[in-house]
């Protein structure tokens with residue numbers, strides 16, 4: 001597939017490297033401040049070369065503006081996607097070709113590191129065009145990715161789910177870091193436990209994977225934990241109780257929820 005990348009930042013570079021490795025051809029890159037991809041530089045105001053797909057990987061709030069800018073000279077472009085998990089595909093309405101989004105459900109912290117993480121990751125495909133949908137599924141599979149279809153109006157909910165899974169887990173680990181530090185225990189000591197919990201969550205589901213005092217309905221232990229956090233790391237007390245409440249609701253433990261409110 002012949003591809004143009006617009007916005008070679010972390011996601012655009014990761015996709016560009018991955019696509020080139022998978023045998024696709026980068027026919028050009030549109031960048032503001034240079035790039036590390038092995039492909040010709042294109043001028044933002046020139047007619048775009050013929051391509052099967054333009055991948056717009058600029059930050060979310062610039063997608064519509066970039067689409068407007070490119071749409072007027074993209075007669076030889078067969079389709080356009082952005083890579084945001086949140087933004088509607090309507091952000092690409094300026095194009096007359098079929099449009100969609102292609103959101104890798106993966107963290108892409110840099111080009112090389114991100115490219116290495118594409119294989120095995122899932123990717124959300126959103127489009128109203130059946131031909132583009134099939135093409136994007138094939139493209140994902142060529143990268144070793146697992147495509148799934150996502151309705152445009154459900155993207156914000158899906159994106160919130162991704163934040164809960166990935167970012168909020170880090171909130172929990174950051175809290176653990178501080179509580180361990182206050183107890184004189186190295187954060188690394190939690191690694192085997194955390195890895196086992198994540199494995200269990202995907203093998204058994206989050207509900208069956210849950211162990212500990214809230215799952216057991218052990219009110220005295222939960223009270224002792226809350227008292228310890230309140231005494232020694234009070235800045236985490238509110239979040240500790242809120243997260244406990246979420247677990248109490250998950251397990252239907254109303255008696256524990258009362259202790260935490």
Ligand SMILES: NC(=O)c1ccc[n+]([C@@H]2O[C@H](COP(=O)([O-])OP(=O)(O)OC[C@H]3O[C@@H](n4cnc5c(N)ncnc54)[C@H](OP(=O)(O)O)[C@@H]3O)[C@@H](O)[C@H]2O)c1
Pocket residue numbers: 006007008009010011012031032033057058059060062065066083084085103104105106107108109
């Ligand atoms: N990184 C991830 O983990 C990840 C994962 C999945 C999806 N995404 C999606 O990927 C997209 C880009 O995110 P990112 O993390 O790759 O951001 P990023 O590293 O900041 O890269 C953004 C790129 O867009 C360019 N750009 C920004 N505003 C522009 C404008 N007005 N005109 C032209 N170019 C512009 C930037 O150019 P300059 O360098 O010149 O500013 C840069 O090349 C977002 O839609 C994001 O949701 C990211």
